[in-house]
Amino acid sequence: MLKTLRPIHLLVLLLLAITPLFFVGGPSAVALPVIRYGWNLGHSLFFFLAIGLYCRFRPITGWQQVSLVLVSILAVSLIIELIQTQVGREFSSQDMLRNLVGTTLALFWRARTHLHPSLSSFAALLLVLDLVGFAWTAHTDWRIQRQGPLIEDFERADALPYWQGPIEQSQDWVIEGRYSGQAALRAGPSSGVSLAPTLTDWRGYTHLALQVHNPSDRQQMLTIRINDRAHETSAQAYTDRYNQSFELSPGWNPIIVPLAQVQSAPAGRAMAMDQIYRLGLFFAQLDQPLRLTLDDIRLSSD
Structure with a gap:
């Protein structure tokens, strides 16, 4: 059966499998900071793939649709964070921002003619800063764990x-x-x-x-x-x-x-x-x- 699945089908299955992880699973509170940071970077990747997939089936044809997608993702992100506070996790405005970054970059990929260049540039800058933060955290963890005694x-x-x-x-x-x-x-x-x-x-x-x-x-x-x-x-x-x-x-x-x-x-x-x-x-x-x-x-x- 897997041989008959197209890559697009596998992507849909992957996103469906990942979605519950917004509410259950993930690294524990005492995992090394680099592990928790890397996990949270998954917000940008998930919404990049999800919105890219959405645009494949429902092409964006105007800036009004771009605005609607961004506002919808903001609302969905807020709902996710509020639900997470009820299942033992903390509300994170940074994760909401990561969702919007992934969404914006997906819109740049699929509908750049309808996206203001400054918005995509700002999203790219935020992603670069996030990746720099991840690299810095990884280096700090490595230093602390390798400098013993x-x-x-x-x-x-x-x-x-x-x-x-x-x-x-x-x-x-x-x-x-x-x-x-x-x-x-x-x-x-x-x-x-x-x-x-x-x-x-x-x-x-x-x-x-x-x-x-x-x-x-x-x-x-x-x-x-x-x-x-x-x-x-x-x-x-x-x-x-x-x-x-x-x-x-x-x-x-x-x-x-x-x-x-x-x-x-x-x-x-x-x-x-x-x-x-x-x-x-x-x-x-x-x-x-x-x-x-x-x-x-x-x-x-x-």
Whole structure:
């Protein structure tokens, strides 16, 4: 039977098979950013193929039809995103824009005489920027996962993309190299920063080591949190991750975390040391603003 199917029929079947993936399936929330980015690029490809197929059967003969197609795709995109919020996904205006980019490029392919040149040029520019973003994300993921045993030394221009919290490169206090990471933390019940995803595979190492600078003139208690992907996608119970507090004296403090303790920290299971996802550092009940500085975060086998 497949021998009798024309390429156009196979394309129709492919689009029908892909359509449910707008609502079910796809990479998990803890997949590497490049995987999630690549998946989302599929929006542009899907609508490019779908609208190209539509134009094959219903040729575009005027700018009014071009406008109708674009408005219809905008409405369909809005409906898709609203439905996705009901099935555990987030509303994404960027994905809506990707749908319109794919649609516009398909119209340029099938009906360019009825499409304003500036519209197709703008869509092409957005696609190029999206592909550049994908390449940059792929490079960042590759760097983070290949630079072990180093986790972060803040020396590179792209050192901060996966850090969450008010952290920036700084030269105020540095233990090694030219830069450190400095977080301007506010007073509150929980103030800190985290790196997610971090270097994934911690197997073969015995310790996590980092340098932490306490700028205040009194001791502070810093809590380090480490968890794997299984914890990140669960209810995130406190007893299912590593949490340990360390006393910081004024000035620089070397912190050493035995990875045997990290592996055995979750109650009732062993942490997956080849699936580490988040490294967090925070203060509980910080009573005044604090500039926390981090440097030379790495694994060791000493």
